[in-house]
Amino acid sequence: MTADVSPDTSGTRGAERPKLTAPPNNEGVDAAVAAARRVVASLLHAGDNSPAEMAEVATKLNAVADYLDEHAPAMEERMVDMWAGEGVTRHDPVAGPENTIAPPLPLAGSEDGSIQGVATLGMPYQGPPGYVHGGISALLLDHTLGVANHWSGPSGMTAELTLRYHRPTPLFEPLTVSGRQVSVDGRKIRTIGDITAGGECCVSAEGLFVTQHPPRPR
Numbered sequence: 001m002t003a004d005v006s007p008d009t010s011g012t013r014g015a016e017r018p019k020l021t022a023p024p025n026n027e028g029v030d031a032a033v034a035a036a037r038r039v040v041a042s043l044l045h046a047g048d049n050s051p052a053e054m055a056e057v058a059t060k061l062n063a064v065a066d067y068l069d070e071h072a073p074a075m076e077e078r079m080v081d082m083w084a085g086e087g088v089t090r091h092d093p094v095a096g097p098e099n100t101i102a103p104p105l106p107l108a109g110s111e112d113g114s115i116q117g118v119a120t121l122g123m124p125y126q127g128p129p130g131y132v133h134g135g136i137s138a139l140l141l142d143h144t145l146g147v148a149n150h151w152s153g154p155s156g157m158t159a160e161l162t163l164r165y166h167r168p169t170p171l172f173e174p175l176t177v178s179g180r181q182v183s184v185d186g187r188k189i190r191t192i193g194d195i196t197a198g199g200e201c202c203v204s205a206e207g208l209f210v211t212q213h214p215p216r217p218r
């Protein structure tokens, strides 16, 4: 049976809405990750034609990585820690404050069942000149649709993601990314979303998700 999805304001979800995005702490690993994001963007901005001493930069960055590796727990231990408790929102590659590759795109849910977030993407996310790489748009939408499911009903893994690129998605401008669950049919969940810039739709997405949750490491 296919059901239209409206926001569930009763029962457990009504009592305690899921947390969609972890706000950055501005200290600890979050502050270090914010600095690392700056480094990634600054390297691309400077390039090899800058007068910066890149060999020296590489030595310093390798020293930082060596220091972190020396003090890191075993990978298995870190995986357990990462997935403990509420878990997911601190390390994901779209919004996670602990993940350097996240733009980040903080997401918030609305009472109408949709979710949305705003992010401005710079050079590390470039595809065509001055525009966002299509694979990055796909990443943002896959995640946003997945989180929209978590917000309003059952969630699951992406089985199919169909994207339509309507117009190039600009770098250096605020992008609004939205998602909304539209139906649930047994284990099959259908979810839609889009990326807009200045009110114009750049990319729209339709996703099929299937209820499945790989076990958390313990």
Ligand SMILES: CCCCCCCC/C=C\CCCCCCCC(=O)SCCNC(=O)CCNC(=O)[C@H](O)C(C)(C)COP(=O)(O)OP(=O)(O)OC[C@H]1O[C@@H](n2cnc3c(N)ncnc32)[C@H](O)[C@@H]1OP(=O)(O)O
Binding pocket: 088, 089, 092, 142, 143, 144, 145, 146, 147, 150, 155, 156, 157, 158, 159, 160, 186, 187, 188, 208, 210, 211, 212, 213, 214
């Ligand atoms: C990650 C879980 C979310 C957790 C949320 C909690 C926290 C929320 C907080 C923060 C959210 C984070 C958000 C993350 C978002 C990102 C999501 C991803 O990136 S997921 C990684 C990429 N996806 C894969 O790697 C899947 C790989 N594929 C599979 O594992 C399987 O194929 C799977 C689970 C999709 C289905 O496998 P089967 O064996 O369980 O089920 P079968 O029987 O094949 O399918 C069930 C029904 O779905 C249809 N179906 C399956 N795949 C289909 C397809 N591609 N097209 C059309 N129909 C399909 C089938 O025909 C069947 O339909 P009939 O029941 O017979 O009517």
